[in-house]
Amino acid sequence: MVRSLKNHSYEEMQQWAVDAGFAPYTGRQIFEWLFRHFTEDTSEMLNIKKEVRSHIAEYGPLRLLDILEHESGGDGGTDKFLFQCLDGKAVESVLIRSQKRVTLCVSSQVGCAMNCAFCRTADMGFIRDLSAGEILEQYVQVQRLSEEKISNVVFMGMGEPFNNFEQSVRAALVLNHEKGPQIAARHITFSTSGIVPKIREFAHLPYQFKLAISLNAATNRIRDLLMPVNRRYPLEELLDAAKYYVQTTNRHLTFEYVLIKDVNNGDKDAAELMRLLRPIPCKLNVIPFNETGASYRRPDEKDISRFLGALSAAVFPVTLRLSGGRGINAACGQLYHEVLRK
Numbered sequence: 001m002v003r004s005l006k007n008h009s010y011e012e013m014q015q016w017a018v019d020a021g022f023a024p025y026t027g028r029q030i031f032e033w034l035f036r037h038f039t040e041d042t043s044e045m046l047n048i049k050k051e052v053r054s055h056i057a058e059y060g061p062l063r064l065l066d067i068l069e070h071e072s073g074g075d076g077g078t079d080k081f082l083f084q085c086l087d088g089k090a091v092e093s094v095l096i097r098s099q100k101r102v103t104l105c106v107s108s109q110v111g112c113a114m115n116c117a118f119c120r121t122a123d124m125g126f127i128r129d130l131s132a133g134e135i136l137e138q139y140v141q142v143q144r145l146s147e148e149k150i151s152n153v154v155f156m157g158m159g160e161p162f163n164n165f166e167q168s169v170r171a172a173l174v175l176n177h178e179k180g181p182q183i184a185a186r187h188i189t190f191s192t193s194g195i196v197p198k199i200r201e202f203a204h205l206p207y208q209f210k211l212a213i214s215l216n217a218a219t220n221r222i223r224d225l226l227m228p229v230n231r232r233y234p235l236e237e238l239l240d241a242a243k244y245y246v247q248t249t250n251r252h253l254t255f256e257y258v259l260i261k262d263v264n265n266g267d268k269d270a271a272e273l274m275r276l277l278r279p280i281p282c283k284l285n286v287i288p289f290n291e292t293g294a295s296y297r298r299p300d301e302k303d304i305s306r307f308l309g310a311l312s313a314a315v316f317p318v319t320l321r322l323s324g325g326r327g328i329n330a331a332c333g334q335l336y337h338e339v340l341r342k
């Protein structure tokens with residue numbers, strides 16, 4: 001991991017200042033320059049002594065990612081950013097605007113090990129974890145460019161955040177910090193493919209972060225086919241962990257369901273979903289599949305309406321997410337980029 005103050009928590013930043021022979025408040029000031037004012041040039045840190053500034057510069061780089069490409073979806077709703085890390089690896093983030101919120105979808109890993117059958121990122125394989133600083137840098141760079149304030153952050157880009165748990169939570173704590181970006185904890189969502197022990201661990205974090213589970217099937221047979229993680233943590237164990245999360249935190253959770261033609265969009269799937277999710281306080285988010293060149297197909301409008309109709313008796317809310325950004329491959333499950341330099 002590249003050594004950088006961007007990987008430091010608020011408390012560690014103060015300790016760093018003390019260890020370097022400066023007052024703790026210097027650490028607090030640096031934290032604000034980095035995560036409130038998005039400064040990466042130490043000469044702009046006017047309230048910080050020159051000797052401290054040279055110490056900061058010597059410690060390690062403050063810019064951890066460069067924006068290589070910025071594509072707008074044309075609909076005004078979605079922008080995709082391609083970043084290059086200092087070691088040449090590439091990750092992507094997506095900014096999604098809706099009437100009520102501006103959401104940044106960040107990556108937590110370069111590539112992903114989970115190998116979900118419908119996902120483009122899976123084709124990259126797992127390359128490496130991102131550091132907390134690299135996760136935060138996606139937010140810092142996009143917020144510097146954007147006129148609107150990013151109100152929500154979702155860990156739904158490249159990677160399984162629960163496979164990079166410590167760095168992802170560390171980044172979320174900085175995003176939430178009152179001296180930093182101040183994004184409300186309930187506006188920060190972790191999305192997992194279903195790593196059961198980590199769902200239980202997440203339930204015990206003393207923060208209000210939200211949880212989404214990428215479900216995508218109502219039977220083990222179909223989920224095994226779509227998501228290899230199901231062979232390790234089958235539906236029964238996953239749903240037990242979901243119940244445990246709700247009971248422990250007293251918070252609802254969201255299940256994501258990528259709807260794939262002739263795979264999981266039948267009336268029987270809808271009926272089984274209603275049965276499985278009935279005991280769990282939750283919301284179901286249906287996302288029609290975005291074709292990526294894989295063999296799976298997007299259901300047509302008639303199929304989508306029929307599936308939603310079949311769910312009309314559900315006791316939980318059902319929402320339809322029509323992912324923006326399909327034209328720029330920024331939609332759910334489409335993030336992919338060749339590694340720029342090995």
Ligand code: SF4
Binds near residue numbers: 120121122159
């Ligand atoms: S859907 Fe998520 S967990 Fe599955 S391979 Fe893609 S990035 Fe990884």
